[in-house]
Amino acid sequence: MKHDLSTEPPVADRSLARLVDRCWAMGNTGNCQSGLVAAGLLSRLADIAGDDRAAAEASSQIAWFCLQLGLPDRGHDAAIAAKRAWVKLRDIRGQAIASSILSWLLVEMGLVDEAFIEAAHGLDLAERQGHRDVLAFARNAKAVTYLYCRQDHLALPLLEEALETLRPGEAPSLRSLVLTNLAYSQVSLAEAAELAGDTAAGHAWRIKAIATNNLAIATASGCGDLWNLRTALCNGAEYHVCLGEIGLGEHYLDRWLQLPGDIGLRSRIHYLYTRGELLTKADRLHEALAVCQTAADLAENHKQADHKANTSRRLAEVFEALGDHEAALRHYKRFHAAFEAQMGETTRRRAQHVESTLENEKLRDEATTLRFQAQHDVLTGLPNRRSFEAALLKLEDTQFCLAILDLDRFKAVNDNHSHVVGDAVLRKTAEILAQCGALTAFRLGGEEFALLFVDQSLAEASVEAEEARLKIAECDWAVLSPGLAVTASIGLACSTSNTFPKLIEAADRLLYRAKAEGRNKLVAG
Numbered sequence: 001m002k003h004d005l006s007t008e009p010p011v012a013d014r015s016l017a018r019l020v021d022r023c024w025a026m027g028n029t030g031n032c033q034s035g036l037v038a039a040g041l042l043s044r045l046a047d048i049a050g051d052d053r054a055a056a057e058a059s060s061q062i063a064w065f066c067l068q069l070g071l072p073d074r075g076h077d078a079a080i081a082a083k084r085a086w087v088k089l090r091d092i093r094g095q096a097i098a099s100s101i102l103s104w105l106l107v108e109m110g111l112v113d114e115a116f117i118e119a120a121h122g123l124d125l126a127e128r129q130g131h132r133d134v135l136a137f138a139r140n141a142k143a144v145t146y147l148y149c150r151q152d153h154l155a156l157p158l159l160e161e162a163l164e165t166l167r168p169g170e171a172p173s174l175r176s177l178v179l180t181n182l183a184y185s186q187v188s189l190a191e192a193a194e195l196a197g198d199t200a201a202g203h204a205w206r207i208k209a210i211a212t213n214n215l216a217i218a219t220a221s222g223c224g225d226l227w228n229l230r231t232a233l234c235n236g237a238e239y240h241v242c243l244g245e246i247g248l249g250e251h252y253l254d255r256w257l258q259l260p261g262d263i264g265l266r267s268r269i270h271y272l273y274t275r276g277e278l279l280t281k282a283d284r285l286h287e288a289l290a291v292c293q294t295a296a297d298l299a300e301n302h303k304q305a306d307h308k309a310n311t312s313r314r315l316a317e318v319f320e321a322l323g324d325h326e327a328a329l330r331h332y333k334r335f336h337a338a339f340e341a342q343m344g345e346t347t348r349r350r351a352q353h354v355e356s357t358l359e360n361e362k363l364r365d366e367a368t369t370l371r372f373q374a375q376h377d378v379l380t381g382l383p384n385r386r387s388f389e390a391a392l393l394k395l396e397d398t399q400f401c402l403a404i405l406d407l408d409r410f411k412a413v414n415d416n417h418s419h420v421v422g423d424a425v426l427r428k429t430a431e432i433l434a435q436c437g438a439l440t441a442f443r444l445g446g447e448e449f450a451l452l453f454v455d456q457s458l459a460e461a462s463v464e465a466e467e468a469r470l471k472i473a474e475c476d477w478a479v480l481s482p483g484l485a486v487t488a489s490i491g492l493a494c495s496t497s498n499t500f501p502k503l504i505e506a507a508d509r510l511l512y513r514a515k516a517e518g519r520n521k522l523v524a525g
Contacts, residue, residue, distance in 0.1 A: 016045060016054040023061045027068070028173040030226030033262040036065040056085035056094055063101045068227050070266025072108040079105055096125035096134050100141035107148050116145045133174055136165040140178045147181070152188040159185060172223035179216035180232045183209045187239060203243075210239050226261045233259075234267075234274045241274075246282045253278065269295050269311070276314055280321060289318050377443040379423060380430035388442040388450050392500050395454065401461035403451040403492040404507040405433075405468070408519040410447035417481040424480050429488075432471050438464040451490075458494040462524045465492050469522050487520035 026035030039061040046054035059082035066075025079102035086094030099122030106115035126138035139162035146155035190205035220229035237252035272295035279288035296311035316331035433441035453461035491510030
């Protein structure tokens with residue numbers, strides 16, 4: 001496999017295809033900011049070229065880079081656009097990836113209920129396609145929603161299944177991601193055990209988490225995935241600090257600092273939080289204060305309320321440990337204000353998601369309407385000639401019969417009773433034919449209809465076609481206009497050893513014979 005999360009079939013344009021591969025490679029190596037720029041370029045070029053698949057790829061990649069960089073609002077809109085594009089392309093693999101990314105972004109936005117629904121949808125789609133990497137990614141995404149809901153006992157087996165889905169050596173970037181989250185779930189189980197008073201079980205889970213996280217570090221390092229590597233190093237530092245192993249924790253963070261490449265706001269603040277916690281546990285409070293103040297300054301220059309709330313809380317805790325209660329109170333007040341803003345931000349985000357979802361449903365409904373209109377006759381509601389031709393193609397190499405039905409002397413109906421009555425006659429005829437359950441009716445144009453009898457012999461179809469003719473002849477047409485009577489002539493042919501043009505020609509010839517023999521008649525041959 002070329003990269004962990006690509007879509008198939010590939011983009012046709014070679015230059016766009018190369019850019020798609022380049023973007024996914026950036027996504028798998030943690031070059032998030034450069035990748036976001038490249039994905040934006042891909043989006044513009046795809047629009048210019050009119051390449052829907054490249055545009056869908058670009059939206060998926062923008063959403064993923066935004067997740068890595070801690071830009072959930074922008075990522076949310078890109079993921080919605082990606083879903084819409086993949087649905088239009090009928091690409092289940094692309095839909096599964098987009099839904100899984102969207103679910104994770106919704107978690108980042110604090111919309112856990114919506115995230116759970118989206119993750120379940122993404123996993124359902126992933127199970128319907130045959131790519132192991134997508135299935136593993138979708139299972140990981142659903143596990144993330146469990147972790148945020150504190151359903152750690154459900155997250156753990158799902159993450160283990162995600163790992164088992166991948167073959168040894170397959171999709172190393174994705175494997176490191178799943179391992180990182182698996183270690184996190186093990187720590188969550190450790191906390192739950194300790195809260196219940198079982199310190200031995202809690203310690204055992206923490207040791208297991210460190211081993212899992214070290215495997216995530218080795219895997220990410222081996223494939224050059226800097227984003228997963230930074231996350232796992234910060235998590236590893238935190239896991240060791242919780243066990244009182246300050247020196248080991250510092251070793252992990254020093255390694256973090258030595259990594260090359262661009263660093264997103266999310267990763268940088270994660271590092272500063274972890275460094276601040278380590279320094280606090282080591283009783284190096286003034287150093288912890290400087291680090292936490294740097295994190296707060298970064299958050300202050302960013303519009304996301306959750307970053308501001310978290311950094312204010314951490315600063316308040318450090319000031320409290322220093323005994324500066326006035327400063328601690330000031331920052332706790334800032335935390336409270338930021339927390340209220342965060343709640344308002346969550347409400348706004350929920351409205352944004354609902355609006356996007358409704359817009360998506362509206363577009364889908366419009367597409368369904370347009371598709372129906374393209375395949376059906378406006379006047380009668382019956383499938384049209386285009387649908388008739390498509391139905392014939394599906395019946396190739398099968399046994400069926402075809403009838404061409406024509407209303408007798410229909411011009412006289414229009415001339416003597418008006419075109420309004422003529423339209424009503426066509427609608428009523430369509431209604432009669434639609435009620436004949438053994439056939440499928442199509443309006444070919446004017447007063448001409450086609451009837452398909454699937455899996456029926458000529459004798460069987462003749463019975464059904466004759467019944468349709470009689471229903472038309474016996475209908476009380478006078479309710480539409482006094483003195484109105486309507487009949488139909490039908491030519492019926494069998495598909496055996498006939499090509500479609502010859503079959504239609506045969507049915508037409510039989511129809512003309514029915515007309516010549518006095519109309520209001522079925523002729524089968």
